[in-house]
Amino acid sequence: MKGNPGGRNASRLGYRRSLMLLSFVATIGLGCDFYLAESAIPHGGLGVFTAKPLEKGAPAQPWPDICVYLTDANSRKGTEIDTHTWQKYRFGAQWLGGRTDPRAACMGLVTTFNSMGMKMYASARPAADPFLIHTNGGLDRSKDPGAGAITQYYGATSETTRNLDAGEELMLRDTGHGGDQYNLDSAKEDGRQHLNIETVPPPKRAPEWLQKHGMCLDNLIVKTATDPSMGRGAFVKRFLSKGTVVAPAPLQMYPKRSKFSVPMSNNDRHEFERKHKMKYETEQLFVNYCFQPKGSTLLLYPYGAGVGLINHSSNKSKINVILKWSDHHMNHSPQWLDSTLSLDQFWKMQYPGSLILDFVATRNIREGEEIFMDYGPEWEKAWNDHVQKWEPDIIATKNYAYPWDEMKNHGITKNDGSNEEGKQQHKSLKPFRTLGEQETSPYPNNLMTVCDTRNWSDDRDDRMKWRPSLHWSENLAECRVLSRTYNSKEETYTYEVNVWPDKCSTGGRHRTCIDYDVPHNAIRFVDKPFQSDQHLANAFRHPIGFPDHLTPHFWRNERS
Ligand SMILES: *[C@@H]1O[C@H](CO)[C@@H](O)[C@H](O)[C@H]1NC(C)=O
Ligand SMILES: *[C@@H]1O[C@H](CO)[C@@H](O)[C@H](O)[C@H]1NC(C)=O
Ligand SMILES: CC(=O)N[C@H]1CO[C@H](CO)[C@@H](O)[C@@H]1O
Numbered sequence: 001m002k003g004n005p006g007g008r009n010a011s012r013l014g015y016r017r018s019l020m021l022l023s024f025v026a027t028i029g030l031g032c033d034f035y036l037a038e039s040a041i042p043h044g045g046l047g048v049f050t051a052k053p054l055e056k057g058a059p060a061q062p063w064p065d066i067c068v069y070l071t072d073a074n075s076r077k078g079t080e081i082d083t084h085t086w087q088k089y090r091f092g093a094q095w096l097g098g099r100t101d102p103r104a105a106c107m108g109l110v111t112t113f114n115s116m117g118m119k120m121y122a123s124a125r126p127a128a129d130p131f132l133i134h135t136n137g138g139l140d141r142s143k144d145p146g147a148g149a150i151t152q153y154y155g156a157t158s159e160t161t162r163n164l165d166a167g168e169e170l171m172l173r174d175t176g177h178g179g180d181q182y183n184l185d186s187a188k189e190d191g192r193q194h195l196n197i198e199t200v201p202p203p204k205r206a207p208e209w210l211q212k213h214g215m216c217l218d219n220l221i222v223k224t225a226t227d228p229s230m231g232r233g234a235f236v237k238r239f240l241s242k243g244t245v246v247a248p249a250p251l252q253m254y255p256k257r258s259k260f261s262v263p264m265s266n267n268d269r270h271e272f273e274r275k276h277k278m279k280y281e282t283e284q285l286f287v288n289y290c291f292q293p294k295g296s297t298l299l300l301y302p303y304g305a306g307v308g309l310i311n312h313s314s315n316k317s318k319i320n321v322i323l324k325w326s327d328h329h330m331n332h333s334p335q336w337l338d339s340t341l342s343l344d345q346f347w348k349m350q351y352p353g354s355l356i357l358d359f360v361a362t363r364n365i366r367e368g369e370e371i372f373m374d375y376g377p378e379w380e381k382a383w384n385d386h387v388q389k390w391e392p393d394i395i396a397t398k399n400y401a402y403p404w405d406e407m408k409n410h411g412i413t414k415n416d417g418s419n420e421e422g423k424q425q426h427k428s429l430k431p432f433r434t435l436g437e438q439e440t441s442p443y444p445n446n447l448m449t450v451c452d453t454r455n456w457s458d459d460r461d462d463r464m465k466w467r468p469s470l471h472w473s474e475n476l477a478e479c480r481v482l483s484r485t486y487n488s489k490e491e492t493y494t495y496e497v498n499v500w501p502d503k504c505s506t507g508g509r510h511r512t513c514i515d516y517d518v519p520h521n522a523i524r525f526v527d528k529p530f531q532s533d534q535h536l537a538n539a540f541r542h543p544i545g546f547p548d549h550l551t552p553h554f555w556r557n558e559r560s
Contacts, residue, residue, distance in 0.1 A: 031207075033062060035214030036248055036304075038330045039114050040169050040203035046250060046331050046353045048112050048170045049214060051207050053163070060124040060158040060170050062218040064132055065108025066232075066308055067091055067153040068286050069534070070260075071098035084252060084352055091128045091156045092473035095448065097530030099278050105252075105286060107303040109217060110158035112250070112353075114203075115172035121202055122173025123164055128473035129155035131413075134403050134526060137232045141533055142397045145390040148539025149288055152532060154222070154232065167210065169203035213330070215248040220306035220371065233370050234309040240365045246321050247310075249302030250331070250353035256297045257543065260284040279530040283541040292543035294378075295556035299543060302357060310359065312544075313372035314380055320365050321373050323547055326356035337552045346554065357550075376545020386540045393538050401444040403525040412521055431493050432523050434481045446531035451479035452522040453499050453515050462511055466518040478503075479523065482514070493520045 031051060039047030054060065067086070085103035088094055096102045110126050132155030141147040161173070205214075220234045240246060254260075262269055262280045273279050289308045290299040302308065313319055326332040333354050336346060359373070375383075407413075411429040432449060433441060453475060454467040469475030479497040486493055495518040504513035533539065 031211045032214075032216035032218050034109065034217040035210040036112065036217050036250075037205065037210060037214035040205055041114055041171075041200060044114050044203070045351075046112055047114050047203065048109055048217065049205055049210050050164055050168055050170060051166055051210055053166050054160045056160055056163050058160050060113075060160045061109035061305075062237075063157075063222050063306075064129055064154060065106045065111050065156040065305070066151055066222075067093075067104040067106040067156050068151045068289050068308075069093055069096050069098075069102045069104050069153060070284050070286050071096060071102045071281050071534070072100055072262075072284065086126075086156075089474045089476075090126060091153055092130075092133045092476060092526075093153060094476060095450070095478075095526050095529055096532060097279055097535055099276075099280065104153065104156070105289075105301060105303075106156050107289070107301075107308045108156070108305040109170070110156060110172075111303055112305075113158065113170045113172050119173050121169075121171050123162055123168060124158045124160050124170045124172055126172065127157050127159050127471070129157055130472060130524075131155070133473065134524075136402055136404070136533060139533070140402070141400065141536060142392050145387045146540065148533040148536035149285070149541070150232070151285060151289075152534065165204070167204050167207050169205070171203060215245060217247075217305050219244075219246050220309075222306055222309050232309050233311050234306045235370050236365050236367060239367050240361050242361055242363050244361045244365075245326075245358045246361050246365070246371060247304050247307050247359045248326060249304035249307045249357040249359065251355045251357060252301045252303060252352040253350060253355070254290075254299040254301065255347065257287060257290075257292060257299050258297065260287050260299070277530075279535050281535060282537070285534045285539070285541070287541055287543045290543045291546040293546040293551040293555050294548060295558050296551065297558055298555055300357075300546065303352075304357075304359075307359060310371045310373050312375035312379065312383075316374070318372045319374050320362055320369065321359045321371055322362055323373070323550060324358045324360050325550060326358045332356040339553045341552070341554055343554050343557055374545075376547075379542055379545050382542040383540065386542075390538065390540075393536055396536055399445045400531075401447060403447060403527055406443075406447060406525045410520075412524065429492060429520065431484055431486075432481050432495065432520070434483055443525075446527050447525045448528050449479055449481065449523055450476045450526050451497055451499060451515065451518060451524075453477045453479070453518075460513060463514045463516065466515045466522065468522070476524075476526075479515070479518075481523070494518060495520070495523065497523070 033051055035049045035051060036046060037049055039045055040049075041047070048061075050060070069088070070085070085105050088096060088098075088102045088104065091104060091106075093102055093104065110124070113124060134152055135154060136147070136152050137150050137154070139147045139150060158170070158172075160170075164170075219237055219240060221237045222232055222234055234247075236246070261283045264272070269280055269282075286301070287299065290301045292299055310321065325334065325337065327334075331353060333349075336349060336355065359371070365371070409430055410432065433443070452469050452472045454469045455464055477499040478501065479499045480501050482496045482498055484493045484495045494516075496514060496516045497518050499513050499515055504511045
């Protein structure tokens with residue numbers, strides 16, 4: 001989602017208020033590093049602010065966002081999913097299977113940054129962590145019932161594009177990647193003719209103001225859960241007293257869960273899949289990250305930082321957060337939960353981020369504790385049934401290798417080679433196989449190789465010396481290794497690769513495009529389309545339960 005899903009926000013927070021807040025104050029000692037608060041841009045909806053100065057090129061968030069890919073997004077009328085999602089190449093998902101372009105629904109910071117087309121104040125750009133993207137959170141399809149039930153796209157992040165003072169709002173300079181734009185025309189339609197974007201002051205708020213009115217965005221740390229079979233989990237970064245908002249979760253809402261399922265009979269689907277060598281996800285992975293209120297077709301997608309990684313515990317004494325409607329955040333609109341409303345009226349006013357859920361500590365939580373919530377009895381029953389019935393899919397498991405396991409086998413790890421362990425890995429560096437070698441020694445069926453390449457547009461030479469791209473995740477190209485050279489001084493390999501083997505062409509004329517001097521670590525494995533865990537036919541799908549007492553009456557639109 002390029003930008004703030006709340007970008008269509010109406011004008012509740014006035015322009016005057018943001019002018020008042022332009023004081024320069026040193027960083028505050030206590031408090032959080034990042035805050036969610038009303039944007040300092042007029043009509044900007046929600047915004048993210050840094051409470052401490054950041055240097056140019058520094059990470060603009062404490063840890064990455066997770067992204068959930070919808071593999072059949074555009075065909076889903078009534079989901080409006082494509083207006084609030086990122087395009088597939090943004091975070092390296094070019095080869096994720098999809099009958100239509102997959103789109104990423106992300107949750108976290110870069111997802112919430114404003115991108116209102118205000119170039120002069122842009123301060124951050126999206127990035128992707130090469131060591132986190134395409135990882136399976138420790139779940140293995142040969143033994144874990146949870147395989148395919150969590151996303152493999154953790155690692156969507158961002159970095160600053162200039163030096164930032166404490167209190168500045170993080171703004172993307174981002175156009176043309178789908179998502180909201182700061183649209184003066186629509187602002188005018190909304191009766192905001194007075195707005196002159198050229199005179200908007202730099203978006204900034206005083207750190208004291210943030211501490212008082214903002215919502216802390218970095219109480220959590222995301223890491224692999226204490227029980228590795230549980231995938232990733234959310235842990236607490238600092239002591240939090242009972243009643244503290246552990247994490248805020250602005251919501252995007254979708255009218256019908258059924259829109260995220262295959263709209264055809266099983267027979268038709270199997271026929272389609274056979275004929276086109278494509279696969280549907282019977283129900284989209286996305287639903288696992290949504291709440292569904294009882295008696296309602298609605299799905300509520302919380303896009304707050306880290307909240308999608310808060311796991312369920314069946315042990316009630318482990319549960320340390322509950323959900324509440326936000327009671328102090330300005331952007332939250334409690335009047336829209338009023339029981340006198342109709343669902344029609346509600347949808348007319350609804351925009352992403354207009355409702356905010358808080359995850360609230362039910363007791364004091366120590367630094368380092370894992371956060372657990374109650375997903376509700378239906379979810380727990382569905383999960384237990386799934387675990388009981390579950391067996392590994394023998395066919396999908398045979399001759400399958402996780403891309404990251406294979407990359408580690410090839411010595412590509414986060415280690416920079418500066419310590420002993422790193423050197424060891426270099427000595428045992430396993431080369432990527434050439435096409436010739438693969439004839440006798442093929443890779444597992446699911447794997448393909450892709451390369452970072454600077455130049456994959458039409459206007460490239462047939463043979464080019466490799467140079468790194470500016471944004472590796474966007475400039476990955478399918479590639480096949482033609483030959484390699486061992487450089488004994490550097491103790492590493494360089495390769496000659498064929499990029500876009502089937503797609504490199506100019507004016508309809510097919511060409512063979514080659515990059516040479518490609519370094520070992522510019523190559524990576526990815527799953528071929530339709531091969532990743534989220535396409536497993538036996539993967540668990542179930543929305544998270546939503547507390548009855550938070551459900552307004554008019555959401556219960558399902559006849560029983
Ligand atoms: C539930 O969790 C508590 C606190 O972590 C622990 O002491 C207890 O042994 C757990 N009970 C079960 C049945 O696992
Ligand atoms: C791509 O290659 C062409 C031809 O060599 C060159 O003119 C152009 O600058 C390159 N583009 C990039 C982004 O490097
Ligand atoms: C997706 C995921 O990892 N779910 C885990 C959440 O917690 C339950 C039990 O507490 C595990 O069984 C699941 O694997």
